[in-house]
Amino acid sequence: MDEDKQLHNVSRTTEQSECRTKSRFQLAKELEDKQRIQNTLSQYAQAEDRGASLLRQMLTFTPGPQEKEMITKQMKEEEGHAKIFTNQLKKFNFEETPLYATLQQFYEFCQECVNNKDWVACITCQAALEELAMASFGEFYNRVDDKETQEILLKVIEEERQHLAFCMDQLQKFVKNKETKEKIEQTQRMIVQVLAKGVMFTTLTSDQRNAAIKVLKQAHTMHTNKMKTLNIDFPQAI
């Protein structure tokens, strides 16, 4: 074989091997992206469903007709969000993955507040949940490469913003009273504890843990600033 032919063969083999490596890398990345989207949409579908269920139960002890009307509206919207995210899962042909233990523990804590029919604690939980949801949807918006999903996220974020505004109105009334202000602060300490411990000590892959910490930090900053306007010191993350 002459020298030119030999060189040509070496170059072709290198190209083929680069191509194989690249496509394997691309495939792995695509699979990772797919799993991330599947997981995130699954968390949303289930979290929205849990949220709607909590609101449905809160309807049995609303303090007045105005709150009843608002909670009824929000419950329907959360049901709508659950449906939208479930439909997106179906659109991508994704199976639902289980709800993270961290979120499960948070919902269990919220459920305790609902079981106690403790309106102030419930609204405090709802405010934190809405904040967390908005931070997560915003983060997902930046990394999902699907126009329809992005449009859905914008619509959902707008509704969560209104839900949070309602919670802020409620909390504003409660901070004026020493006892209810203490209840808000106590509930917030519990929430931060449940979430911070949950994210560190429950089973998550390092990728999921890092993504969760990023969202939690963002929600924590946003909520700390909102609570400042109500003269409440939101607890530091532990």
Ligand SMILES: [Fe+2]
């Ligand atoms: Fe929602």
Ligand SMILES: [Fe+2]
């Ligand atoms: Fe909401």
